[in-house]
Amino acid sequence: xxxxxxxxxxxxxxxxxxxDSTDDGSQDVDIVEISPEEWCVRDKAVxxxxxxxxxxxxQRLDGAxxxxxxxxLRERSYFSRFAPAAASLASRSSLVGAVR
Numbered sequence: 001x002x003x004x005x006x007x008x009x010x011x012x013x014x015x016x017x018x019x020d021s022t023d024d025g026s027q028d029v030d031i032v033e034i035s036p037e038e039w040c041v042r043d044k045a046v047x048x049x050x051x052x053x054x055x056x057x058x059q060r061l062d063g064a065x066x067x068x069x070x071x072x073l074r075e076r077s078y079f080s081r082f083a084p085a086a087a088s089l090a091s092r093s094s095l096v097g098a099v100r
Contacts, residue, residue, distance in 0.1 A: 029055065029090045041089040055089040
C-alpha cells in the first residue's frame with residue numbers, strides 16, 4: 001500500500017467511525033479533525049463552546065493511535081485501529097481494546 005493509499009484508507013476509517021455509547025445506540029460524541037494525524041473527541045451533550053465538552057485527543061503515532069483521555073491525564077492508551085480509540089473516550093472504561 002502506498003503512502004497515498006494508506007492516507008486514503010485512514011481518512012475513510014475516520015470519516016465512517018460511529019461511536020455508539022448511549023443506551024439507545026445514538027452517537028453522543030463528535031470527532032473533529034485537528035490535522036491529518038490528530039483528532040479531538042467532544043461530548044455532544046455539552047454545548048460546543050464549553051471546554052468541558054472536550055473528552056480527549058487521538059494522535060496517530062507510528063501506526064498506532066495514542067489516546068489522551070482528559071479524565072486520566074497521566075495515562076496514555078494505544079490502539080491499533082481508530083474506531084476503538086474513539087470509543088474508548090466515549091466509554092466509562094477507557095482501556096477496553098487497548099494495545100498492551
